[in-house]
Amino acid sequence: MTLYPRFAAHIDSALDALVAAGTLPAGLERRAITIEPPRDASHGDLATNAAMVLAKPAGTNPRALAEALSGELAKVAGVSAVSVAGPGFINLSLDDATWRDELSAIADAGADYGRSTAGQGVTVNIEYVSANPTGPMHMGHCRGAVVGDALASLLEFAGHKVIREYYVNDAGGQVDVLARSVHLRYREALGETVEIPEGLYPGDYLVPVGQALAAEFGDRYVAAPEDEWLPLFRTRAVAAMLVLIKADLALLGIHHDLFSSEAELQAAGKPEAAEAELRSRGLVYDGVLEAPKGETPEDWEPVELPLFRSSQFGDDQDRPIKKSNGQWTYFGADLAYHFQKAESADQLIDIWGADHAGTVKRIVAAVQALTGGKTRFDVKLVQMVRLLRAGEPVKMSKRSGNFVTLADVVREVGKDVVRFTMLTRKADAQMDFDFAKVVEASKDNPVFYVQYAHARVHSLHRRAVEAGIVLPETVDLSQLGTAELALVKRAAQFPRLVEAAAAAREPHRIAFYLYDLAAEFHALWNMGNDDPSRRFLIAEDAGLTAARLFLADAIGQIIRNGLAVMGVAAVEEMGG
Template structure:
């Protein structure tokens, strides 16, 4: 641990392999809200974990700029544009009411004057959509930066379609008889939205475990969500050995078909994992906070980071398995309690830092260290600390960064337990004025634990604290 320092726990398990992780990918229709936060942190921590395990990682954000929601955004911005030119406007039901669109309208009014006032939608929709999406991405990137998240690549759905990627994917799959023209079976009971009694290009997803074959185009010739996703994954699979998507749990129903598509597109050679992330319920003093993006009363990511800090947000999002329910209580996440993992792990590191300050003040010199002076209780902590490389390996293999947080909590608990023994037994304290040999050995042990905490927190994107305030 001492020799490897910041590299302790690193491995070469992923050497020579490239992993593409797509995460966040929120619709570019407004600033980031807390509904996006957990997936953002899980994806970013997983990216860092895989890099620590030796993989080359591509961090990707898929910009959904070809769907109906960005047209709604453009219409909302057009209203703000008219407002900026002096018109009194009301935001009708179905458009985005947020004040964050006011500056976008002002920018367009400054640039174009009244050119697009009273003009048919066809003359301004594409322009306003493009400008609005660009402005929203500036907001989104700034919000993510506050959380310490920076993507390598932003892929545009609109550009993907303009480049003919969906057609290329369809051609590839038709050549392998995995897409055919057919009709969906009439459903029993209520008709689902994706069924039409017409001939459609269908992907043979039933060959890969799905419950029915899926259309890649609508009857009007437009690509279905699945068809667009298929093209996107077709592109990603050409540049990476493994793919990971971080999705909200509300998309669980589409996992089978996209996994089937990637298996088909890559001949089963590309590992593909979809990690589902449950929503976070925001609480304040035990009471839930209600959010509605359409109503404009959502809690933004920036609001939360400004209130409790980046590190508290990031650590808290990793304190449960991604697909488990989570409550984020503004009071509890800053509580100085053993029940608050953020505090508990940081307190362990702060205690270790305080040991070194006190040792320096006492003039303790540890040029030589005799580790044979560590006793059985000390060695139990050494053995637990030595598990860190295995934890990194298994967490990376399982694509589960929360395992790092769980381990750090247990490591901190072991350190605290050893520390607290010294409250009743003076001979068990880390600093012994009458025994410099044991003192130096225990300081060396404590520094090793501190190094592991720093390494683990680094994977999580969290800064280790030197003292509690």
């Protein structure tokens, strides 16, 4: 057990002692009790709100309860001081041996340090990317792809079972447009000179698809009516685009467990099943939408449609699940898709572009209705990324159809740089991706700064050998001083950070933490520039060197663990 849950258990035991003594009534709810670092490090190492949480339900004064609880906590091994602050917060100071023990725990756990069972094996379906299958991945898809994939890894690391899903929107009008675009490339492959009209997809990536169809079918579909070739060309084009998409995502290290087809979902009657289920509960009815607000269009007519009672779940109006022509609305199809997902998962998460913010309320309402409120459902909105080169906007690529491909960006700066950078801001905050800055060797570039810390750690053993330092077989960690133990205190926060980030569905917290950990490591390293006695390698003191190397190795391990959650490799040497 790592440090924070261990001391949470100590607080629990101390509260049990107060219950046994009659100071506290039995059966009080304790879930809101926290144990965390105090905001001001001068107040101690750990702080708990236990007295503040329990005082009111216990019918007592928070300060008085804090004093009583402090007496119990002072008996805990490893606690060197206890103090009560403000109206009843309790601060604990821990002795050096406790921090040395945690440093050993990091070494013992290795790649599992920070791994948690908090998820208790709960199955979470994360749907991310889900770009229309009409072309290769572009940078507009990149951030959501990385956020979704890192969140999936984070939840797995925190003890959840995760299903990574990609929803293929292959039933809408955009795939008919794709098929018509491919038909032009097919005719072009057979020698025709073609112009790509406005409204079709102009990218050269469709040329090979047209060539493959020309090789297979010859001129059979050149002059054929559209209804003869459209279904075939649609199926072949979508399949070809998915091959491109999977290859692009693989460049980022992203692989989904499941690709669900909207067309197959509809063919299997899932929307009808969802509608029937909701009608049976009185949540779908036949009604007429209100006229559009403002000036009513001349061609607007009141039409009776099947409406979902989303207003009962916080939406501002009820929503149609079918159009007047009998086709399913986007919302109706999405409703059925989420109904299907909820059958195989305890919790659902969708990663959407911020441009879909307006539909969040209704789909959250639908899932709540379909699952009877039993399935937790989160929608994480991801803002677009602005591409820059040395501060100037990046020009688009004509070859790709007026967008910058994900593959081109990954090939230029590397998978790890792209992934890490996409996690350096909260997902719903605007982001600039500057090709010059993301590869810059400076403290201002988090990717470099964290990787450099790991490379420095990795260099130490080689340099110790080069310096002829023979390390003792047994490491005496008592030689570590205040500055070194301060770094251990930061390192010890990693397990609780993992659990908090997983609970909040915010993988960017891992990147923030690693930057702070790297900054403290670099600061400790740089002390040796002014004072040789503070260096990690002391040629004339193998024992102290061994203790500091042990610390450095632990920091390197945590950096590797955090980067692994982010899907980023930990480099051993910095290029350049």
